[in-house]
Amino acid sequence: MNILLLLPALILIFIVFVIPIVRYYWLSIHASSVMTGLIPVPNNGSNWLRILSDDRFWQDLFQTLRFTFTSVTIEILLAIVIALLLNQKFQGRGIIRAISLLPWALPTTIMALGWRWIFNTPYGPIEQIFTLLGIGTINILSNPHLAWIATVIADVWKTTPFIMIILLAGLQTIPSDLYEAFKLEGGTEIQSFFKITFPLLQPYLIISILFRIAQAFGVFDLIQVMTGGGPANSTESLGLYAYINSMRFLDFGYSATIIFLTFIILIGFCILGWLLISQSKRFLSSEI
Amino acid sequence: MTLILKGISRSINRNWIIKELNFEVDDGECLAILGPSGCGKSSTLRVIAGLDKPDEGEIYINNIDVTNVSPVARRVGMVFQNYALYPHLSVASNLSLGLKVRGVSKVEQRKRVSSILSVLQLDHLSTRLPAELSGGQRQRVALARALLRDPLVYLLDEPMSNLDAQLREELRPELRRLILNGQQPVLYVTHDQQEAMAMADRIALLNNGFLEQIGTPEELYKNPRSIFTAKFIGRPQINFLKFKDGLITAVRPENIYLSREGYQCKVIYKEWLGMNQLLFLESSLGSIKMICKSDLKVNEKVTVNWDTKDEFQFDTHTGKRLDKAITKSKQIISR
Amino acid sequence: MSNKALKLFFILILISFFTSIKSRSASFKTKRINILMPAPFAESTKPLVDDFNKKEKGLIKLRVTKGPLETEAVSDLAISSLLLGKSPFDVILIDVTWLPKYAAAGWLEPMDKWINTENWHSLANGARLGNTYNNQIYRWPLVADMGLLYWRTDLLEKPPKTPEELIEVSLNLKRKGLITYGYVWQGRQYEGLSCVFLEVLNAFGGEWLSKESKQINLKSKESNNAAKWLKELITSGASPSSVTNFSETESLQAFETGQAALMRNWPYAWAELQKETSLVKGKVGVTTMVSKNGISPTATLGSWGFSILKSSSNKDAAYKAIEFLTSVESQKKLFLINGYTPTKKIVFKDKELKRTAPLITVLEKALSISKPRPQTPLYAQISNVLQTQLSTILTNQITPEKGMALAHEKSQKIISSASIKR
Numbered sequence A: 001m002n003i004l005l006l007l008p009a010l011i012l013i014f015i016v017f018v019i020p021i022v023r024y025y026w027l028s029i030h031a032s033s034v035m036t037g038l039i040p041v042p043n044n045g046s047n048w049l050r051i052l053s054d055d056r057f058w059q060d061l062f063q064t065l066r067f068t069f070t071s072v073t074i075e076i077l078l079a080i081v082i083a084l085l086l087n088q089k090f091q092g093r094g095i096i097r098a099i100s101l102l103p104w105a106l107p108t109t110i111m112a113l114g115w116r117w118i119f120n121t122p123y124g125p126i127e128q129i130f131t132l133l134g135i136g137t138i139n140i141l142s143n144p145h146l147a148w149i150a151t152v153i154a155d156v157w158k159t160t161p162f163i164m165i166i167l168l169a170g171l172q173t174i175p176s177d178l179y180e181a182f183k184l185e186g187g188t189e190i191q192s193f194f195k196i197t198f199p200l201l202q203p204y205l206i207i208s209i210l211f212r213i214a215q216a217f218g219v220f221d222l223i224q225v226m227t228g229g230g231p232a233n234s235t236e237s238l239g240l241y242a243y244i245n246s247m248r249f250l251d252f253g254y255s256a257t258i259i260f261l262t263f264i265i266l267i268g269f270c271i272l273g274w275l276l277i278s279q280s281k282r283f284l285s286s287e288i
Numbered sequence B: 001m002t003l004i005l006k007g008i009s010r011s012i013n014r015n016w017i018i019k020e021l022n023f024e025v026d027d028g029e030c031l032a033i034l035g036p037s038g039c040g041k042s043s044t045l046r047v048i049a050g051l052d053k054p055d056e057g058e059i060y061i062n063n064i065d066v067t068n069v070s071p072v073a074r075r076v077g078m079v080f081q082n083y084a085l086y087p088h089l090s091v092a093s094n095l096s097l098g099l100k101v102r103g104v105s106k107v108e109q110r111k112r113v114s115s116i117l118s119v120l121q122l123d124h125l126s127t128r129l130p131a132e133l134s135g136g137q138r139q140r141v142a143l144a145r146a147l148l149r150d151p152l153v154y155l156l157d158e159p160m161s162n163l164d165a166q167l168r169e170e171l172r173p174e175l176r177r178l179i180l181n182g183q184q185p186v187l188y189v190t191h192d193q194q195e196a197m198a199m200a201d202r203i204a205l206l207n208n209g210f211l212e213q214i215g216t217p218e219e220l221y222k223n224p225r226s227i228f229t230a231k232f233i234g235r236p237q238i239n240f241l242k243f244k245d246g247l248i249t250a251v252r253p254e255n256i257y258l259s260r261e262g263y264q265c266k267v268i269y270k271e272w273l274g275m276n277q278l279l280f281l282e283s284s285l286g287s288i289k290m291i292c293k294s295d296l297k298v299n300e301k302v303t304v305n306w307d308t309k310d311e312f313q314f315d316t317h318t319g320k321r322l323d324k325a326i327t328k329s330k331q332i333i334s335r
Numbered sequence C: 001m002s003n004k005a006l007k008l009f010f011i012l013i014l015i016s017f018f019t020s021i022k023s024r025s026a027s028f029k030t031k032r033i034n035i036l037m038p039a040p041f042a043e044s045t046k047p048l049v050d051d052f053n054k055k056e057k058g059l060i061k062l063r064v065t066k067g068p069l070e071t072e073a074v075s076d077l078a079i080s081s082l083l084l085g086k087s088p089f090d091v092i093l094i095d096v097t098w099l100p101k102y103a104a105a106g107w108l109e110p111m112d113k114w115i116n117t118e119n120w121h122s123l124a125n126g127a128r129l130g131n132t133y134n135n136q137i138y139r140w141p142l143v144a145d146m147g148l149l150y151w152r153t154d155l156l157e158k159p160p161k162t163p164e165e166l167i168e169v170s171l172n173l174k175r176k177g178l179i180t181y182g183y184v185w186q187g188r189q190y191e192g193l194s195c196v197f198l199e200v201l202n203a204f205g206g207e208w209l210s211k212e213s214k215q216i217n218l219k220s221k222e223s224n225n226a227a228k229w230l231k232e233l234i235t236s237g238a239s240p241s242s243v244t245n246f247s248e249t250e251s252l253q254a255f256e257t258g259q260a261a262l263m264r265n266w267p268y269a270w271a272e273l274q275k276e277t278s279l280v281k282g283k284v285g286v287t288t289m290v291s292k293n294g295i296s297p298t299a300t301l302g303s304w305g306f307s308i309l310k311s312s313s314n315k316d317a318a319y320k321a322i323e324f325l326t327s328v329e330s331q332k333k334l335f336l337i338n339g340y341t342p343t344k345k346i347v348f349k350d351k352e353l354k355r356t357a358p359l360i361t362v363l364e365k366a367l368s369i370s371k372p373r374p375q376t377p378l379y380a381q382i383s384n385v386l387q388t389q390l391s392t393i394l395t396n397q398i399t400p401e402k403g404m405a406l407a408h409e410k411s412q413k414i415i416s417s418a419s420i421k422r
Helices: A002-028 A046-052 A055-086 A093-100 A108-118 A125-132 A147-172 A176-184 A189-217 A221-226 A238-248 A252-287 B041-049 B091-101 B106-119 B135-148 B165-180 B193-199 B217-222 B227-232 B330-334 C003-029 C039-044 C046-056 C071-083 C099-104 C117-121 C163-175 C191-203 C221-236 C241-245 C248-256 C268-273 C315-325 C328-338 C351-356 C359-368 C379-394 C400-421
Strands: B003-012 B015-025 B030-034 B056-061 B076-079 B153-157 B186-190 B202-207 B210-215 B239-241 B247-251 B257-272 B277-283 B286-292 B301-305 B312-315 C031-037 C060-066 C091-095 C140-143 C148-152 C181-184 C260-265 C284-287 C304-308
Touching: A002 A252, A046 A252, A055 A093, A055 A147, A055 A189, A055 A238, A055 A252, A093 A147, A108 A147, A108 A221, A147 A189, A147 A221, A176 A189, A176 B076, A176 B091, A189 A252, A189 B091, A221 A238, A238 A252, A238 C071, A238 C379, B003 B041, B015 B030, B015 B041, B015 B210, B030 B041, B030 B193, B041 B076, B041 B153, B041 B186, B076 B135, B091 B106, B091 B135, B106 B135, B135 B165, B165 B193, B186 B193, B193 B217, B202 B217, B202 B227, B210 B217, B210 B227, B227 B247, B227 B312, B239 B286, B257 B286, B277 B301, C031 C039, C031 C071, C031 C315, C039 C046, C039 C060, C039 C328, C046 C060, C046 C315, C046 C328, C060 C315, C071 C091, C091 C099, C091 C315, C099 C304, C099 C379, C148 C268, C163 C181, C163 C221, C163 C260, C181 C248, C191 C221, C191 C379, C221 C241, C221 C379, C221 C400, C241 C248, C248 C260, C248 C268, C260 C268, C268 C284, C284 C359, C304 C315, C328 C351, C351 C359, C379 C400
Parallel strands: B030 B186, B030 B202, B076 B153, B153 B186, C031 C060, C031 C091, C181 C260
Antiparallel strands: B003 B015, B003 B056, B202 B210, B239 B247, B247 B312, B257 B277, B257 B301, B277 B286, C091 C304, C140 C304, C148 C260, C148 C284
């Protein structure tokens, strides 16, 4: 009887989640490209053999991980600070809160275009500032060592408000008498952050970290618009590589292989992240 | 050990929350701060704890002016209305966190926590989280935390308001044993006059931020100085009767008796209280409540009366007592 | 309801019934053709489309869907619609490099049945390239495009002919302080970089993919020299370092504002440089790309042409529309108004055009020496590999030899593994 009630949800999950994943797996063990006239032909796992030795895939994986790790870390730290500030009582708090959400509301392609212009050489403001300071042009978007940092900056700008709003909601669930009780017992502001705020924010941190890892791992539009994956493929993400394989190269079998492997790796990282956070929680509470 | 408030006032957005509060709480004395919600009870407690700053006045703990002293240094043991237990920490960790931040050694922490746990019979719950405890157990943990603070003053903010009536009855003796019988002054905030009368040595009745009357429960009951006090103290509520303009006569339901001579009344309805019953009567003076042992029927005609010594006379406009000079000996006030 | 009203009601129903039959039969006669074009082409061909619709008097109704501005975005749109099975388009204006891929995917209709030998030979030599796949015609060219070398007639007596000369004159002019940049080109990691490289590779006598499309030839002395020369442009100062992020737009901007003496660009730049806003108007010459002594120069072919989709239900009408849009008259108009390079021999011989627009002679010559990029369905892959390695070389991440060797290995792997699949 209970199963019957769950059925609509299960069917929905099946349609939007299970079927595509199974289909990707099925495609990944087939050759389906222009060379086969787009007709899937079983190819004995040669897509999988190819991906294992495809250094572009592994380089993109490294780049995607580097992008994800850096931007999510910075975003979380910034979001905590901003959420703590916006949780204080001050004049015009409502307006400031609304304004701080704007980057999140902006379409990614539009804001990515904006950032491409900001980092443009020689007309963008960043280069202008560097020139004014006498440092000279740094050509950030055509420097394979720096371009990915520009994409991280854009991503941080866009998604910090998302985490911030989750954490702000979390902060508001913490009763103020906990802080007062702790203050009366001799706790300082910093101690109250680490002993009360941080542990009680943890469910919200876990949610936002998992959300953001999944999101950043699949980053596509930001990179496509800002750098197109260049220079020298230094900013290419796995999402972009999968897109190029399907839409540019019409190699759907290999593109599906990239997507399926990325999916497995992402699940792995989500489990790892979740384990790390729950361990740290146990560690924190046992330490007290 | 004493607690003294001198002319304490606090305002928020130019509205006075508490105004000109003066009182003293002696060693081992329990003063209940009583009043309807919004009268400034909790604000008074927060000012004493140092969580809020007063606009005017001074606070002395053990004759030391602590008005500008940090909350920690005031060494108060506070029990919050919602207990304010740390939800992510076990009972034992809840109790030891304060000790830890105050730099007590680990060995000492363990020793003190386990001894307080056994005093409160919480030993078997030490590893539980607050969410896994019953209301009464949480309350005891909150008391334990206040005790561990080894405070100069206890501040209890509606400590039993979240418990059901039966549990309250059960916890009263424990509260007395642990806190009220100690050497420290205790401030006990409540909106429940019966609880205040049962627990406190004296009651400070607050009305709109002002101290309406302070005294022993008996004094407030027997000698209310205003309509407000007469109304607030004593259940069932006192009867207000109008004999002539500008004057209100008040008589407590328990002082009214059936008599041959007196006022003609009709029983409108009744509430059975077990030991006796509460009658609602209609008379030419208005409605009258009385406590009566004999079983009367609805619509029965009765004649009631009371002794003049049990009457209070109040001014209709000022609400102040008129009939006799209020005896205000120092003895009564301080104890 | 009264009797009269009832009658009126029936009459109304009958009228609406017949009118609907009539309009349906009318739409049955009208053949609707929908062409997807990149935005600039949709705009420039609009008068021609209007003429065609007027001429056909409702028998064929031609509609143009204005696609995005960027080439790759148009490709994404086209491919998405084709993958759905039944595309809303009958004809797509496609880039020369897409043809083998689209044909191999089975999306295009062979056009041999409409195009006879005489028709075929009406095309100029270079314009015949890049329209066939497996010996079948799949595309009919609208406009030819090829790489040209623009030079400043006020700074130079004659344009450089060899790679060495090009660097020398650039550095000379820079030393004299006459210009800030010497030579500007397309160095960003994108298709334009492949086009640039192909011209340079040919100039040094090299080859990208062998004729039979089996063998990659990037691990050669010639391709190493070509890559080295591109890098030398930057290291010597003949080209600015920011050229590694230049596309056509940035190159034109630098040349138009008088900052550069030489530019590699497509014919469209000519019209831009003749505008009043151009600071170099009247001081620009056009020629073909430099090449080593003894090797004839080449121009990378980049042309746009119409392909009929297999899924179209009005293929004959579609060809009729294509025929009109690519007619001699249309090509003349497109050349005069938009500067589009014609694809038919006879247009280049037109005396009136030769008199009013001397550029046509240069275009004719450039078209005659133009070379298409490797014609394989895997072109996008191998071009992507090449762009990546070139970008890596130009941004100093790797030596030209190593970069070219890597490009060679990776491209060869793509080609070989695909032929095994076949």
